[in-house]
Amino acid sequence: MESAGVSYQGTARKRNEDRYALQVEGDDSKLFYAGVFDGHGGTATSEWLEQRLDKWIDKYWQGKSNTAESDITDAFIKADEKLLAPKSGFFGGMGERGHGGSKCGSTGVVAIAFRDGGKTKLLAANVGDARAVLSRKGQAMQLTIDHVPDSEEERLRIEAKNPNPKMPLVRYVGGTWRVGGILALSRAFGDAYMKSSLQFEGLRASSDGYSSGFGVIAEPDTSLTDLTGDDQWLILASDGLFANEERGGGGGLENQEVVDVCNQSGLPAEKLAQKLVIMAQEAGSTDDITVVVMKLK
Template identity: 45%
Template sequence: MAMTLQAAASGCHAMAPPMATDSVRRLQSSTFLAGSPGGRLGSHRPLRWSEKLGAGFVHVRKASLHSPSCALVLKERCAGAATQGTGRVNMEDTYTIELDSTGKEPAFFGVYDGHGGSAVSEMLKTTVWPIYKKKLSDPDVVRATRAAYLEIDQLTLMQPKGLFGALRERGLGGSKCGATAATSVLIPKPDGSKVLVTANVGDARVILVRGGQAIQLTFDHKPDVKEERDRIEAKNPTPRKPLVQNVGGTWRVGGLLALSRAFGDVYLKDWTDNKQDGARGGFGLTAEPHISVETLTPDDQMIILGTDGLWELGNQEVVDICLAAGDSASPEDILKTLFKVAVEKGVTDDLAGIIIKL
């Protein structure tokens, strides 16, 4: 029997479509695809902590991950939480945790950072895993992950249905509604080991803590990355008018979006539903994910997923805060501390995070 843990809760980074040969070695147990060849890392108010749903509140759910059938058991627990940013009118960050009580099936974790509205991020929290889980019938987890991301993106680009759907703006939540995402799937193997399959579009991140050090398994997809600008401009039909422009010191696709990959954002996308209504945005935005495959080792201590606001603290600082809490600290208490530190340091963005103790 599967347990479903979800909570509602905003944000806005990307790389070239993957080729089968585009993998690079990062760690002895890591394989990276569809990312940078170098695997680049890259007013205050008191934080209110509550399990009640409501604007401005943190939402937290927790569950046991213990599975005695695995050699690398998840001994403690996992937790997810999200809080509305101090400078945000609406909450647009969400997360999902999906666990199998037997410990024999994959466990899923995802964080989603909406922009231009919450419709896409809200859809992702309930839609990603059902589609992704079916794709995992393919033993090639990289191919399955890529297929899941691209299929999910097509759902965000569709014309509204109904009698007057053709008269309404294309795209879930409107043409300028989108979301970043970072997901991790823990797959138990017959020998007792666990494989971690991580993927992302945009600047939400997944960090693996190994020997006290932060290892970024995702890639920040932003147009300030030269490889991303080159990928987009390579298909520009009018090179004299760049598709990526520097606006006020920030690189933006179409002069608007500070991300080069995301779900949704149909106004910057191509779509493939065989419609004749100008089926090409032509700005090179894509939901092609960066994917990493990692075999966990006894040195691995924790997995941290977070939307971009959390990483304003820096990868290693986030890890140091988590480890300083000590072995007895629960994941939800650690998230509470992380969010409190972020707010105290001036982060005003919505925040969503998941911590998995290994």
């Protein structure tokens, strides 16, 4: 299977906080694993996910269709709990919460292909606004949901647990919608300052009757797709690749533009990923851009 990943620093960034992981296993229970992690407030959380999230997934992964989505949901939540856990030792609970600090966090999108029941399945899971896009018969299929405060569904989820409805948790600040007037994401790994402390860390929304802090959670949206001979490319990318001017990221590409380039360029995977980055920058993206492409046929 031809695949490659690239990561470029954005023109408006002091350093690249994106990371990615790519593994081609060759085992029926996990044909491949790919992930893209868009960090903010430092690189500690995105680097941790790059290096360790697959190991947390392996703890819960059964390689079966009927449990795949719950397996990866458990893995994401437990990984976030680990990121938020106090440091060990006598003085561990006295420092700043969160791996890399309380304001360090990351989005995450993961794709896993596996065989079950004679079919090849593709599991996609995301927290935040990195995306997984599938090319099927030349048409773009977005397999993930962007978790942003301007999503009405996410806003309602957050405000449903607001203890003070007269002071909305989702507010329009600095030209975009933000949770707590600060974070332009509604779900993320890390970001301890946006999540409640101690026993509430890492829990699913509503499972404790309190949700978590400002409503920022690490519970993923998931999708399970049967791959067919009509599927050509899988693309995972941080939000810098895509058009998101309404949230301050500048220009970028639409899903169908990405798929068209993959299907028409004839380039090998690494050159193709580089071309997508350059096109997004030419379209006005100023954010870090990370792209993983996998040729499925």
